[in-house]
């Protein structure tokens with residue numbers, strides 16, 4: 001087994017960000033220990049917490065540190081005190097957007113699949129959820145998010161410029177097609193080509209690129225129809241390719257298929273480093289209460305391991321997460337009547353990775369038989385169950 005050393009920047013951010021990131025770091029430490037790797041974690045400031053401490057949502061120091069690391073793990077960004085103040089000139093989200101732009105993280109990958117132990121949490125009928133496995137490619141550094149923002153001098157009119165160049169479309173379309181080749185060989189471009197000029201460019205670029213991937217079937221859907229199809233028949237999707245804002249909206253919608261927004265991870269890739277973050281926000285109402293769901297963050301750490309080509313390590317995290325979901329070690333969003341603390345879920349998953357839960361067999365349908373004292377130890381927050 002070859003052992004490796006990696007530098008990982010950790011940006012806990014705001015709200016529940018620090019709590020969920022802590023669990024993801026815990027899991028990475030367990031992986032490092034089990035496989036003999038080492039991760040050097042450097043904590044960095046971004047978001048509302050950075051504004052409070054330095055006046056800037058993305059301090060220069062953070063930018064410099066993250067540029068030198070192998071990967072970035074991010075919690076969440078946002079604070080209600082800015083949400084209710086439209087006149088604020090400095091906002092936490094600017095830090096995240098600037099970071100994505102500065103690092104050229106144009107490709108945001110959001111996997112969505114369903115877990116049968118969680119079907120009851122989705123408003124959809126079970127037969128619609130079986131076998132859902134979607135990989136969404138959301139363009140992350142273009143479109144209305146990054147266009148020029150203007151306001152008329154009388155303050156009565158505002159505008160957000162919305163542009164895409166062919167190059168911006170090409171560079172995300174290729175990885176999306178390559179992913180489709182490895183999967184069910186189907187890609188759906190979601191746009192609004194009946195109205196938007198930019199969307200017509202997306203269609204023509206994708207049509208050209210498709211010629212180079214003859215095995216991949218391409219579908220084109222308008223975003224309004226796609227929003228409906230995701231609920232009516234989510235199984236029809238394999239790889240979804242879409243622009244920044246549509247991807248933001250559709251990924252929150254798609255999270256109801258899984259059962260909770262708290263479950264979904266994402267990877268943002270570009271040319272140099274890569275960033276891994278759950279798709280959920282900072283959920284300020286839950287901050288500091290140890291009730292947030294850490295699975296989105298932990299699965300983001302799993303995607304980080306994949307990115308570092310630590311595939312066995314990533315697979316172990318995936319299985320440990322699956323095991324904890326199947327066996328009911330879930331946060332409040334998944335089971336309000338009987339839930340475990342954020343930190344306990346992190347401990348359980350780390351303990352599985354460290355092989356400290358001997359009865360946790362993954363292979364046989366993730367069924368485990370824990371003794372009542374083991375269950376009790378988990379319930380009182382003792383990580384080591386034996």
Ligand code: IPM
Nearest residue numbers: 077078093096097248279281
């Ligand atoms: C996301 C988030 C961000 C986005 C916000 C926090 C700026 O909603 O990553 O989906 O809109 O991209």
Ligand code: MN
Nearest residue numbers: 248249252279
């Ligand atoms: Mn979002």
